[in-house]
Amino acid sequence: MAQAGPSTALKGLRVLDLTRVRAGPTCVRIFADFGADVIKVESPAGFDPNENMSGPRLGYDMQNLHRNKRSLAINLKTAEGKAILMRLVEGADLLVENFRPDVKDRLGLDFETLHRVNPRLILVSISGFGQSGPYRTRAGFDQIAQGMGGMMAVTGLPGQGPVRAGIALADSSAGLYGAVGALVALQERAVSGKGQWVQTSLLEAQIAMMDFQAARYLVEGSVPPQAGNDHPYQTPMGVYRTRDGAINLGVGGEEQWRSFCRAVGRAEWGTDSRYDSTEKRFERRPELRQMIEERLSQADSADWLAVMEQHSVPAGPIYGVDEMFDDPQVRHLGIARPLAHPQLGAIRVVGQPVTLSRTPCAVTEPTPAAGQHNEAILAELGYDEAGLARLRANGVI
The missing domain is CATH 3.30.1540.10 (formyl-coa transferase, domain 3)
Incomplete structure (x- = not known):
């Protein structure tokens, strides 16, 4: 069931989105599509050497991942930029990030620091390999996790050698698990009144997605081989x-x-x-x-x-x-969601694969330009025109 306006399912929740690439944005997109106020906190153009990791702003990937958000472009390397973020933290319900753990600590975005600012805040951290352990500071990418998580060893024709899945399975599943953890923490906070730290990683998510193949080894000690396009044990x-x-x-x-x-x-x-x-x-x-x-x-x-x-x-x-999107059942389900973009015109993006009878998801706003909502968001924090001018002059926005 589609609806004209934003979803009301998560209305009233404020989510700070400090994510990039895929795993983190996949997590946050769920909250955005179900009506949370999502503020995408990003660097002004030219300040982040990795700002194009997700591809061009008007490209299909950015449009699919970052719809339904507001954008605040601030320089977190300045004291005032960091102060603005902490003021947002004071009133936020969730902060989602997928920095390497050492980078997060260096930026002062560790859970202890954020918890002191807002004891009700839920921090969702999605990393390559986990927040602790010997690999915690390694950069993680989907294909690396597919290889380490066993996926590439069971995919492909027998004897073919390792084959990656055709989608970013570790990234996307880590984002989904992060969202599940956040929703669990929100429900628990309704009882305790306290926030907590939700952690997942590409490696853990990929291992979890191995499911029965992983259990096959853990329970029986059997290492599953490649089976190509055949089911591992059912025929035909x-x-x-x-x-x-x-x-x-x-x-x-x-x-x-x-x-x-x-x-x-x-x-x-x-x-x-x-x-x-x-x-x-x-x-x-x-x-x-x-x-x-x-x-x-x-x-x-x-x-x-x-x-x-x-x-x-x-x-x-x-x-x-x-052919998939032209199938009558796929058209009936409406998972390809229409969206009007001021520059791209009429486009379609991938909707959420879950339907709520009263408060369904909605895709109403295209991916914003970087800093598109600076004035509105900063006005909510009490900045007037003079304050905004000073922030611009000081290179904060």
Whole structure:
């Protein structure tokens, strides 16, 4: 359900966003889309040597990550710029940052310092490897975490060597876990009245996303190998070639197996003692794949998908991104959100994948220009025109 104005779900929360690149902005975007007052605190142009790490301001990534925010561009290397931030901290509910831990400490943005300014503040810190330990000061990037977190060792064809996921899985999941932690801390604060420090990292998030593959080793001591497009232990579950391309099949239990056999016109496979359990089918996976693909090669993907649906067999097409957004179910869900940008015109960004019946998310404002809301935000702190002029003259804004 879309709505014309901002969401009211998190109205009244103020979030200070000191994040960049992807993990931190992914976290903050959730709060922005659900109606929190998010202030993106950033450096004025030319002060930050890494200001273009997220790409151009008008590029697709910045537009997708930083909508629904206000921008305050201040120089935190000046005493007055730091004082402005601390005044904002006094009235904030959350401060989200993804600096390296040593950089955060050097800037005086450690939890102890912020907690003294505002005991109710919740600090969300997203780092590469954690806030403590031997790797705490290392710079972390998504692909490094994918490699260290086991993802690249289980992705790709058997024997292919390490393969990264096609998305920033560690970054995005760390942002999501950071948001979950922040929401838990907000609920706890409603009881205790106290803020706390929420920490996550790309490495921890990637390990958590390994889920059953990680548990496979922890519980059984088995190191999962690459399985390509096949499920690690279910068959037939994976990518199967058809006459004009390929489809995904997801055949799980025994009833689904028998339904699949009927769907492809081979009901006798469903009663064959060689294939009558998950374990047997897994052992004979190469043999089954050859049999199945020989049968699927006799018709096109769309025809097989229609047959699978008739027999309640889980199956689906394999889309390019353009085809994905053109799918009728995707269009119905409305996850591509329209947005009017003063320079780019009509654009679309990726919405939130969760729907609330009364207070849904809303995408109403494009990514602001750096410092676009300086005057409004500083006026809220009591600065008049003379004060603003002095800040400009002193290189604070």
